[in-house]
Amino acid sequence: MAVFSRLPTAIMIRTRFAPSPTGFLHIGGARTALFSWAYARHHSGAFILRVEDTDLARSTPDAVRAILDGMLWLGLTYDEGPFYQTQRMDRYRAVIQEMLAAGTAYHCYMAPEELDRLREEQRSQGVKPRYNGLWRPEPGKILPTPPAAVLPVVRFKNPRDGMVAWDDLVKGRIEIANGELDDLVIARADGTPTYNFCVVVDDRDMGITHVIRGDDHVNNTPRQINILRALGAPVPLYAHLSMILGDDGQKLSKRHGAVSVMQYDDEGYLPEAVLNYLARLGWSHGDDEIFSMQQFCEWFDLDHITPSAAQFNTEKLNWLNAHYLKRTDIARLTALVRPRLEARGLSVAGTPSLEAIIGLYRDRAANLNELADAAGIFYAHPEVPTRLLEKHLTPEALPLLADFIAGLAEVAWEAPAIGALIKESVARHGMKMPKLAMPIRVLLTGQEQTPSVDALVALFPREEVLERLGKADDPRPSGIDPS
Known part of the structure; x- marks a missing residue:
């Protein structure tokens, strides 16, 4: 049984953030990006942005722009990228051909309706639904004659014996029996590669040493490790971050935080306050609560990430934002508040100066919108x-x-x-x-x-x-x- 837990110390640290552009950049994704960015910065490594846009039915240019805007607003600068999976299709197909030639992948002609019937029979028998290996080549096995009317998918020939294991840098040792994993489809009948396969090829080609991502990907990891091994590629170290819960202890949803990062901009938060808050969601450095991103990168490691779920606390975020407002240069605050007033149809020319208003009110405000509310009174008669x-x-x-x-x-x-x-x-x-x-x-x-x-x-x-x-x-x- 192979276990992957350490890389040679001479290898340059390379992390990646790989969102799917099927929606906005939300708080959970932003924390993942922050931790990946900070780990690379801590080790003087490289942080790569990769857009996993192979889901053509759901990926949109607007979602891509929302992700890039969110990264820019937060100041999470990437060293390489953005790379788009849709621009790497030829590379994926070439690797699939290599695997077919090496015997680590094979064509499967089982029609979708046949696979559905198989799974239904397995469910009725109380068996875990899975592909039965009908078209899997084995020594001495005679395969059926390929049906002329069925375009084959390509399946990865997953090991049948032993375990796949890794020492997760957050969750500890994880072991999965290969017998629990069926032969994953790595290319659909139309030739398009699938998500788990593209991720593996990208991580190998981009030299990713550490994969920091949400724990909803834990089930993907053993499959990806086995494909990497089949390709003879180094296996990165994995760190799976636990989910973020809302104020009420329930799974984060739109009503308490799973909204676009850019909505926090709309609501008047400063990016440094959001980053500072995200840094403390599941990670700690003693009792330190307020710190710069430079300090965070100097401190950050994976040893102090808690494996338990973090809980979002809006009051804490508001407190942090108020703290940063009090310490932010008035000229910068003025530049941020001015367009908010202009969007309300207010002209800020003349007396009093917006700088003077902000100087008077910033210690009383929790966000930029409250500052705009206060300033608006000076430029329009209140009711x-x-x-x-x-x-x-x-x-x-x-x-x-x-x-x-x-x-x-x-x-x-x-x-x-x-x-x-x-x-x-x-x-x-x-x-x-x-x-x-x-x-x-x-x-x-x-x-x-x-x-x-x-x-x-x-x-x-x-x-x-x-x-x-x-x-x-x-x-x-x-x-x-x-x-």
Whole structure:
């Protein structure tokens, strides 16, 4: 029994990410790409992107673009590729001919309906459905005469005895009896090669040393190892990552994370926050929670990947994203928020500057969309809910507000001076600060929660503040939501 667990240390590490373009790049695929990328970077190796697009019925150019866009947004740069399997068909067919000549593959003329009947009989007998080896060449065996009306498939001549085993770098030792594996179809009747065969040829030709992928591929691994052995090719080391569960402990679905990576961009997440979060889904470095991708690549190994399922936690991702927002350069945040405002039809030219708004609000925001929401208030009059007007523009607050408005005409337009004016106004009327601060917030922003009210007022042009606060005298001012 052959066991594959170690490669010569002199071999350059080569990993690959090989998505099928039948959908978007989701969180599970992104984590696989991240771990493969980081392992190659840790060992100064090469990271290859391969697009496994042989499923012509389901693969689409839009899905390919979604995968490439997701990789670009995350910053997971590849050293080689992207390689497309549909562009390598001649190579696959050549290898199949080599295997037919070597006797490690053979033509099978069993018609699909005949195979269906065989499997149905096996199920009725309580036997595992499998091909019965009718057309498999064996010493001394006389094969049936090939039927003229049936185009043959090509099957791999899988070993019948012994075990195929490997030391999985995440799950530990795995052994599968060859008797459990039937002869895999490696080329369909129309000549197109099948998935498991293409993967083997690609991994051999591209010199892949480590295959890091989801554990839904564990059942493919023994078949792929046997084909590699038949080709006399080196067998890579395998690391199968456990699945990611949703917040509720159930299999990840669209309602809690199995969505396009680019949707996280749409929802206002920073790519470095998503990467940092993905890095901790099933891997750890002590108690470290926040780290750069450079640090991650320096630390990353396969020994500290847990074999148990990881659980997605939206609150944790939001916390990380807020952390990165606070530490991201304001110029970059401005460049990210500006198109979000423009998409809403808002012009950000003039006063106040978007940079100043973001500087005031970024410590209070969890994502870029929240920053855009805050900034939008400065470039379009907000709808002020009637309930907030009734709550805060009380008869005792109106004289206080009028006093403050009168002082605004002459005050120096900076936060300290405006703050002093607020304090003087409340002191003259014997009121507490919220009696004035809350009406100002509500009339300027339509909200009860804002940054420091003096800094808020100072961001607006003086004329804009006077206009918005002046609505307090109008019982039904325009722009006020009566709901």
